[in-house]
Amino acid sequence: MTAPAGFRAAGVACGIKRHNPAQSSAPLDLALIVADAPASAAAVFTTNKAVAAPVVVSREHLARSGGIARAVVVNSGCANACTGEAGLAVARGMAARAAEAAGCSADHVLVSSTGVIGVPLSLDKVTQGIADAKRALSRTGNDTTMRAIMTTDPFPKSKAVSVQTAAGSFAVGGIAKGSGMIEPRMATMLGFLTTDARVAPDVLQRALRRVADETFNAITVDGECSTNDCVFLLASGASGVEIARDDDPALIAGLRAVSAHLAREIVRGGEGATKLVTVQVTGAASSNDAWLAARTIANSPLVKTAIHGGDPNWGRLVAAAGRSGAAFELDRASVAVGPVAVFVRGVPHDERADEAAAVMQAKDVAVSVDLGTGGTHAATMWTCDFSAEYVRINAEYRT
């Protein structure tokens, strides 16, 4: 995320997360990203009606600034959600402190939080964290920054690409965190993208929306849409490469490469996940039906546990598609596990179960369902398997 020119960042520890005495150093829990100059900014947010205070504040700031931002401040360990007026004051205070650090107005700061819901966030800790982060800001701060936004993530997520155009090259970079409460209908948990292309705010916003829908919005870990989901994208313009249209192939390719990688990494690092599962739906009567069926399959606990167990129990895929609400013709529907067709136009091919089971031993598994309507619409989602570890993590996360 510091690969594109014009951005510095740092992650620090400020005591929001508990310090496990068995660990030598305190866990990183505050990140600051600062653009060298005012940058074009775009964002997509959660569609959950219970929105966290930082989401409210970031939306306000983007509206007031007309899509310009100078800094992003993020804490992990506390979501600052369901915290009432007090929580809103903390989110505003957090933006004000970051504005001082970046030398800009508070409206030019985007705020984000992740962690437990309903617990107050300490502005004192955040203030200390921002002061420390300001001193640590650097062009190589990607490493600490991507770690400071993690909660139950088993590994950090980061990606950068360089995009060549006739006018020169520009970079796109990003970091993300995921793990639980992941089924972002509009944005994913937290993603912070940067580019040094020069892009006007409205163009940037449309490009981000376009790419988010088929990357961050096409993943699920547990069907839960968080109170805090957001993806921010800042464009510094420092490369000098000007992008005028939201469907510019170079911009879309760069954003897609970074976003698709981060989105799949979020799933791969989903709570308790052992496999990355690609769910492809074809033969749908409408695009909406294709997404409906893909989403239902990707969230089905019976599908996800079968994949966890390496069991080619394709009947569960059929049952999930059938209950999804999408048009579905059982007699003409088909299912494949990887390249192995186990159900073809309504007829079971259980003699291929062993072959399908072998395919399912891999870490990456693709399943595909043709809804049998003769329609040409399709959708692809990414999900993970469902393990006992997911239950352990979420039964013990807070207490």
Place this chain on the structure above:
Amino acid sequence: MTAPAGFRAAGVACGIKRHNPAQSSAPLDLALIVADAPASAAAVFTTNKAVAAPVVVSREHLARSGGIARAVVVNSGCANACTGEAGLAVARGMAARAAEAAGCSADHVLVSSTGVIGVPLSLDKVTQGIADAKRALSRTGNDTTMRAIMTTDPFPKSKAVSVQTAAGSFAVGGIAKGSGMIEPRMATMLGFLTTDARVAPDVLQRALRRVADETFNAITVDGECSTNDCVFLLASGASGVEIARDDDPALIAGLRAVSAHLAREIVRGGEGATKLVTVQVTGAASSNDAWLAARTIANSPLVKTAIHGGDPNWGRLVAAAGRSGAAFELDRASVAVGPVAVFVRGVPHDERADEAAAVMQAKDVAVSVDLGTGGTHAATMWTCDFSAEYVRINAEYRT
């Protein structure tokens, strides 16, 4: 289910389920219920578009007979779903054999199956089972019958009540099976109800629909709606008590007492379940919103794992309500765990977390969410907690 006069039943073993050599006797897997004379019959079926062969056949028979049935034949261990034309022929054959046993036409037989999807059902085994069951039919056959319909159920489910009216008393009885793939939008997994009241088929159908919506349709184990869900209700009339209206208080009370008990027992015996959870939603802007929020909360893996861990993590209830699509006002919303208010009109009361945690130690836990819209609509659903055992059962069910 044999408590009402006019019904005999039996459950037998016919080799559909594998016989574990460690067990002395083969598992029961075929049930036959026979009315002494043609009975009024009502049914509610799965809304899954991938309907199993027995559902197709039972629907046809009810339509042709005008709501009259003499026998119900059920097998467990094989769902006869996604089995194509061959499966349909087996379901029809199963009805024909049961008709011979009961001495009626095939149209007067209802057929039901439960078990693995996509595996052929052996008509030979079913035929042998029906012959054996015919010989075993008795007025005290409830015990073997309720066991013969089980799959992964940890215990059998049965209930009977006697209802007093001015015209005399009648009985209502029922058996059910559940466990996995349970979120019956129109009916539950399998439920077989009987009464000796005299009720016309159309009245019986409307009464069953009315009661099913607030009992069998108000439960969830894992949000999955099966290919085979059905509830059948037969009325023999043998008590001589005539019921003329579908909203007759005695009939509704009797059906509700049996159905609510069986529905809650299905949840209590849900795969991996350790707790029965009552989810109450109030303050909804519409009835649809109330059900939407209740259903989303009742299916939320994060809510269900928190309850499993005894963690009063009420933020997950708020997040689930917020993403449900129902109108939701965070600033006026409230959450309680049992009688303990942990979030009141937008303000957290985390000082009551220990109290709430203590309440959650019980086997039966109630959680309530007021959506804060000022509306007066409400809904109650029953769900279970989500344990690692659910994953174990479903990752290993078939292989």
